[in-house]
Amino acid sequence: MANAVILNMTGIVLSGGENRRMGTDKAFLKIAGKPMIEHVLTVLRSVACRIIIVTNSPQSYGAYDACVVSDALDKRGPLTGIYSGLLHSQDERNIVVACDMPFLNSRLISYMAELAGDEYDVVLPKIGEFVEPLHAVYRRGLLPLVEEHIRKDVRQIKRLFKEVRVRYVMEAEIDFFDPERLSLKNINTPEEYKEAACSELDCRSY
Numbered sequence: 001m002a003n004a005v006i007l008n009m010t011g012i013v014l015s016g017g018e019n020r021r022m023g024t025d026k027a028f029l030k031i032a033g034k035p036m037i038e039h040v041l042t043v044l045r046s047v048a049c050r051i052i053i054v055t056n057s058p059q060s061y062g063a064y065d066a067c068v069v070s071d072a073l074d075k076r077g078p079l080t081g082i083y084s085g086l087l088h089s090q091d092e093r094n095i096v097v098a099c100d101m102p103f104l105n106s107r108l109i110s111y112m113a114e115l116a117g118d119e120y121d122v123v124l125p126k127i128g129e130f131v132e133p134l135h136a137v138y139r140r141g142l143l144p145l146v147e148e149h150i151r152k153d154v155r156q157i158k159r160l161f162k163e164v165r166v167r168y169v170m171e172a173e174i175d176f177f178d179p180e181r182l183s184l185k186n187i188n189t190p191e192e193y194k195e196a197a198c199s200e201l202d203c204r205s206y
Contacts, residue, residue, distance in 0.1 A: 008093065009113050010051070011051045011095050013052070013054065026099060026193075027099040027100070031196055037099050044109075052089060054084045069088050070084070080150055086146065095113060096133075097134060098135075113137050116167070119165065120166065121139045121165045122165070122166045123166075126169065134186075135184055
């Protein structure tokens with residue numbers, strides 16, 4: 001994890017999905033001999049000074065050195081997970097990632113966090129028309145707006161971006177740090193897990 005920089009930032013891991021396509025809790029499936037959640041936490045600890053895990057199974061995460069919290073609102077979904085993490089954060093900058101992203105890149109995350117500065121509310125990758133809201137830096141100041149969206153039952157995270165200051169990290173910027181774009185890869189299905197488990201998890205992923 002060379003060139004990683006500890007920032008005044010909280011790392012928020014969303015681990016509250018229903019795992020319908022996988023059929024089991026993805027966070028604890030092993031890649032290179034370790035549960036995916038441990039790969040995620042290792043990278044986040046290299047860039048963030050505090051870690052929060054948002055989950056509705058807090059008893060499963062007692063062994064990890066992190067603040068473990070459950071959804072703060074009764075409406076399930078990733079936007080509620082983001083809200084719950086921001087609510088418990090002590091920092092204005094927060095990198096939010098999913099628990100099924102074992103190939104995170106610490107240098108890309110650091111770059112995104114530095115871009116946020118005081119100018120942007122959200123910083124996230126964009127490849128073509130695809131954006132990844134669960135690999136993104138969010139300002140804690142968004143809490144009231146996020147809560148408003150949830151209470152109005154506006155579930156799509158992308159709808160939030162129309163009302164805030166967004167900085168998209170474009171393909172060339174992503175490729176500078178992660179030319180294979182592994183850091184944006186989610187493991188959602190048994191087929192994707194099999195492919196990931198057979199790949200080599202080396203220092204390029206960090």
